[in-house]
Structures are given as structure tokens and as C-alpha cells.
Amino acid sequence: MKKNKIVIGSRESKLAVLQSEMVRDYIKKQNPELEVEILTMKTTGDIILDRTLDKVGGKGLFVKELDKALMDGKSILSVHSLKDMPMEVQEELPLLAFSKREDPRDVLVLPEGVTELDKNKPLGCSSLRRTLQLKKIYPDMEVKSIRGNLQTRLRKLDEGQYSGLILAAAGLKRLGLKARINRYFTADEIIPAAGQGILAVQGRKGEDYGFLDGYCDADAWAAGSAERAFVKLLDGGCSSPVAAHAEVYGEEIYLRGLYYNEKDGSYVTGTLRGQRKDAEKLGRELAETLREKGENKE
Numbered sequence: 001m002k003k004n005k006i007v008i009g010s011r012e013s014k015l016a017v018l019q020s021e022m023v024r025d026y027i028k029k030q031n032p033e034l035e036v037e038i039l040t041m042k043t044t045g046d047i048i049l050d051r052t053l054d055k056v057g058g059k060g061l062f063v064k065e066l067d068k069a070l071m072d073g074k075s076i077l078s079v080h081s082l083k084d085m086p087m088e089v090q091e092e093l094p095l096l097a098f099s100k101r102e103d104p105r106d107v108l109v110l111p112e113g114v115t116e117l118d119k120n121k122p123l124g125c126s127s128l129r130r131t132l133q134l135k136k137i138y139p140d141m142e143v144k145s146i147r148g149n150l151q152t153r154l155r156k157l158d159e160g161q162y163s164g165l166i167l168a169a170a171g172l173k174r175l176g177l178k179a180r181i182n183r184y185f186t187a188d189e190i191i192p193a194a195g196q197g198i199l200a201v202q203g204r205k206g207e208d209y210g211f212l213d214g215y216c217d218a219d220a221w222a223a224g225s226a227e228r229a230f231v232k233l234l235d236g237g238c239s240s241p242v243a244a245h246a247e248v249y250g251e252e253i254y255l256r257g258l259y260y261n262e263k264d265g266s267y268v269t270g271t272l273r274g275q276r277k278d279a280e281k282l283g284r285e286l287a288e289t290l291r292e293k294g295e296n297k298e
């Protein structure tokens with residue numbers, strides 16, 4: 001790599017590239033002397049499309065290949081959706097910065113030209129987290145798994161196989177597809193995934209990342225830290241659908257969490273308020289409280 005050249009590793013989906021371009025544009029603006037290039041690659045999660053991710057198992061399906069490029073010196077940064085990042089990151093590849101958070105909510109998208117939800121066709125979504133919480137909102141509807149990147153999913157929706165899709169508002173907004181959103185679910189209706197709406201910039205230990213100065217958003221860092229600490233403590237298996245969402249108000253954090261009991265398929269939710277400086281502690285505290293509640297209820 002040339003000294004004045006920065007290579008960013010990225011998944012190759014349209015959304016991933018767009019997200020990497022957002023980081024690229026920041027670096028270029030702050031450091032006009034640098035040349036910044038995006039190196040795209042396919043990840044295991046992009047290749048295995050016939051199974052739900054819960055079933056594929058294994059952690060970091062969307063990051064392994066990017067980690068390798070970073071380790072091998074083919075890139076100096078990786079840009080990820082924070083929600084796709086495993087809770088444990090290797091010490092050699094630390095998370096350097098979190099972006100300002102885009103809308104963290106989940107939303108409903110209907111087929112092109114449709115204005116009302118057809119309750120006779122299944123809803124499409126790809127995570128147990130969403131599926132569980134949807135049962136309360138649409139108790140009579142079937143929920144069917146759907147995989148593939150955002151474009152693929154939207155195409156399947158428009159072909160008429162599903163009544164609607166549950167997606168992250170963040171991805172749709174970044175892709176300029178906000179107009180397709182039919183309904184926003186509040187963070188109480190569907191607690192979002194930890195890190196949803198935040199971009200994570202990952203680097204290599206020992207490198208100088210001065211060119212990123214000012215990029216990290218302090219509120220997103222606090223929120224993401226609380227959410228990830230919550231999930232990390234509960235991370236029993238790769239299929240446990242834990243949800244966590246933090247709102248930051250000045251020096252305060254308001255955290256929501258969901259704990260899923262694998263034994264009986266039930267879940268409990270709860271909230272906790274605390275100081276932002278204790279973000280991770282708050283996450284662990286709520287996790288412990290909810291685990292207790294979720295394991296001991298009759």
C-alpha cells in the first residue's frame with residue numbers, strides 16, 4: 001500500500017459500498033492529500049443464501065473475509081454495519097469509531113404500488129428477534145424467512161411472495177428508499193438489534209488513524225457500547241435473539257433490552273436508566289436482571 005493511500009475493506013452489496021463511501025468521503029474531506037480506495041469482497045453471509053442466518057450459525061458471517069484483508073495488509077480499515085459485528089472482536093483488530101446513528105427503527109415495507117397490508121400472505125423477515133416481536137403486533141399473520149441483500153429482498157417482495165417486509169429504516173434511508181416505508185415500529189414495539197443504524201470502523205492495532213480524527217460520534221459510541229455489553233452478557237448461542245436499544249440524553253442513557261429463553265421460546269423485555277459514563281455496566285446490569293426474570297417466571 002502506498003503511504004498516502006488508504007484502502008477500505010467493504011462487503012460488495014450496494015448498501016455496504018454506500019456506507020464505505022460515507023466513511024471515504026469523510027476521510028477525503030478531512031485529508032485532501034490522501035487517496036482513498038474501496039476494496040469490495042464477498043463474505044460467507046453473502047454467499048450462503050438458502051438458510052436463515054440463525055441456522056447457518058457461527059459468528060461474524062459478514063466480517064471474516066474483511067478481517068483477513070485487514071490482517072494481511074490489503075486494507076487498513078473495514079467499514080461494517082455495527083449490528084453485523086460479533087460482540088467479541090480480536091484484540092489485533094479493534095473498533096476505532098462509530099458513526100452518527102441513522103434511524104435505528106425497524107419498519108414495514110409493502111410491495112410496490114400496494115398501500116394496505118394483505119394479511120393473507122406472509123410477512124418476510126430474517127431474524128428471530130423480529131419474528132418474535134412481530135407476533136404481538138400481527139398475531140394472526142404468518143412470518144416467513146427471507147434472505148439476500150436489500151435489493152434481492154425488495155425484488156422478492158415486489159414479485160408478490162410476501163405481504164410485506166420488516167427491514168431496518170437505516171439501510172432504506174441510506175439507499176434513498178425512504179419512500180417505500182409504510183410503517184415505523186417504535187423501539188417499544190420492536191426493540192432494534194444492538195448497533196442498528198450505526199457504522200463501525202475497524203482497524204489494525206498499532207497503526208496511526210489520525211486521519212479519522214473527529215469521525216466518531218460520542219452518543220453513538222455510548223449507545224452502541226451499552227447495547228453490545230447487554231448482548232455480550234447474554235450471548236448464550238449464536239441463535240439467541242437478543243435485542244438492545246439505547247437512547248442517549250445528555251449524560252443519561254435509557255436502555256431497552258429483550259431476553260429470549262431458548263428452553264421455552266418465551267421472552268421478556270425491560271428498561272434501565274443510568275449514566276452514560278456507565279454505559280457498559282448498564283448493559284450488563286439490565287442483561288442480568290432480564291435473564292433472572294426470563295428464567296424464573298412461571
Ligand SMILES: NCc1[nH]cc(CCC(=O)O)c1CC(=O)O
Pocket residue numbers: 081082083084150166167168169170171195196197198199
Ligand atoms: N443484517 C443486514 C443488515 N445489516 C445492517 C442493516 C441495515 C443498516 C443498519 O442497521 O445500519 C441490514 C439490513 C436490515 O436489517 O434491514
